[in-house]
Amino acid sequence: MTFREKTRWTALIVDLIIWAWYFSRVAEALPDGPADEMDFLWLAAGATVATIIIHVAAIVVFAARRPKEAGASPDERERQIEREAGNAAYTLLAIGLVNIIIGSYFGWTKFETVNAVLAVFVFAEISRYALEIFAYRRMAA
C-alpha cells in the first residue's frame, strides 16, 4: 500500500468517526433546534481541529516510516486517481449545495442550513477519499 493510500484510509476513517459523532449531536438537536447555537459552532470547530490534528499525526507517522515515498510528488497514476475522485466529489458538492439553496427558500432555519452546508462539504470530502481508495484497490496487485 502506498503512502498516499494509507493517508486516504486514515482520513476516511477519522472523518467518518468524528463527523458521525458531530452530526449525531446535530440530529439530537433537531427539530426544535439547540438551546444555544454557539455550542454547535464550538463543536464544529473542535471536530475540525481534531480531524486536522489526527490527519497530520498520521501523515507524520507514515512519513517517518517511509520518508522517501512521503517526500515524492504523486506519480501519474496517483494524479489520475486524485483528479477523477476530485471531479466526482466536486459534482456531489455542487448538487448538495444546489439542494441547500432550494431548501433555504422553503424555510430552513439558520441552524439547519449551516449544518446542511457542513454536511455536504464533509460528505464530498469523505466521498473523495472513498473513491480514491476504491481506485487504489481496483488497480492493486
Added chain:
Amino acid sequence: MAKRLSNTIRALRFHAGEMTQAELGERIGVTRQTVAAIEQGKYSPTLETAFRIADIFGVRLDEAFRWSED
C-alpha cells in the same frame, strides 16, 4: 472482439538482470505499485512513460506494448 493494451514488461525486467518493479519505477519516475498495475493491465501508462519503459529496455514501443485482441 474488443482490443486491449498488453505488455511484456515482466519478461523484459527478467531479461534485464531480473530488475525489480521498484527499480524500474525508480528509473521511470513512478511507484512500484504503478509498475505492478501497468504489468497487470490495470493501468494504462501515459505515452511518455510507455516510451521511457521501452527506452530503458532498449526495445521499440511496440515490442514492450501491444494493442491487440485478447
